[in-house]
Amino acid sequence: MLAWLLLLFLAPAHAADLPIPETDPILSVGGAIHKRNASNGALFDLPMLDALPQGEVNTETPWYVGPRSFTGPLLSALLDAVDARGSVLRVTAANSYWADIPVADARTWPVILATRVDGRPLSPFLKGPLFVMYPFDQYPELYTELYFGRSVWQVVDIQVFAHDSAALESPN
Numbered sequence: 366m367l368a369w370l371l372l373l374f375l376a377p378a379h380a381a382d383l384p385i386p387e388t389d390p391i392l393s394v395g396g397a398i399h400k401r402n403a404s405n406g407a408l409f410d411l412p413m414l415d416a417l418p419q420g421e422v423n424t425e426t427p428w429y430v431g432p433r434s435f436t437g438p439l440l441s442a443l444l445d446a447v448d449a450r451g452s453v454l455r456v457t458a459a460n461s462y463w464a465d466i467p468v469a470d471a472r473t474w475p476v477i478l479a480t481r482v483d484g485r486p487l488s489p490f491l492k493g494p495l496f497v498m499y500p501f502d503q504y505p506e507l508y509t510e511l512y513f514g515r516s517v518w519q520v521v522d523i524q525v526f527a528h529d530s531a532a533l534e535s536p537n
């Protein structure tokens with residue numbers, strides 16, 4: 366009886382916990398986050414990213430010929446999944462390129478972390494497996510160098526900063 370009551374108390378917290386990746390992790394998230402599944406942060410494999418609320422972005426881009434349909438988890442949903450409490454994301458790519466993205470971008474526009482283009486996985490050849498994609502065609506104000514620079518492809522790591530100290534720099 367006591368154990369059962371204890372379970373009742375513990376269950377809600379555990380239900381909200383992050384699962385553990387069962388395949389190769391493709392993304393790490395760290396910094397000012399309050400849900401982790403590893404000592405230094407949160408690791409995600411593709412099935413975990415697929416399980417988050419998804420968005421679809423139909424848009425022309427500087428990187429692909431013609432309009433394409435990009436799908437993947439909403440950046441806002443990813444931040445909610447790790448209970449991010451910060452204002453800036455430092456998004457780093459496999460080639461060590463990085464960009465600082467204000468968390469406000471994810472709340473202002475349905476920015477996604479694209480995992481697929483036209484329903485097919487974003488291979489490394491197609492700048493995958495993860496590509497920060499803004500809805501350029503729906504919000505023409507996004508079609509500028511500022512947001513192209515925040516459109517990091519081959520994303521491998523996101524660090525959440527609680528303050529603006531590291532914010533909004535760009536390496537180029």
Ligand SMILES: Nc1nc2c(c(=O)[nH]1)N[C@H]1C(S)=C(S)[C@@H](COP(=O)(O)O)O[C@H]1N2
Nearest residue numbers: 458459460462510513514515516517518519
């Ligand atoms: N992984 C990765 N993503 C990146 C970059 C990069 O070098 N590596 N360059 C960024 C910048 S500064 C811009 S303007 C756009 C467009 O880059 P491109 O002109 O080389 O296609 O992609 C962004 N995303």
Ligand SMILES: [Mo]
Nearest residue numbers: 510513514537
């Ligand atoms: Mo750029």
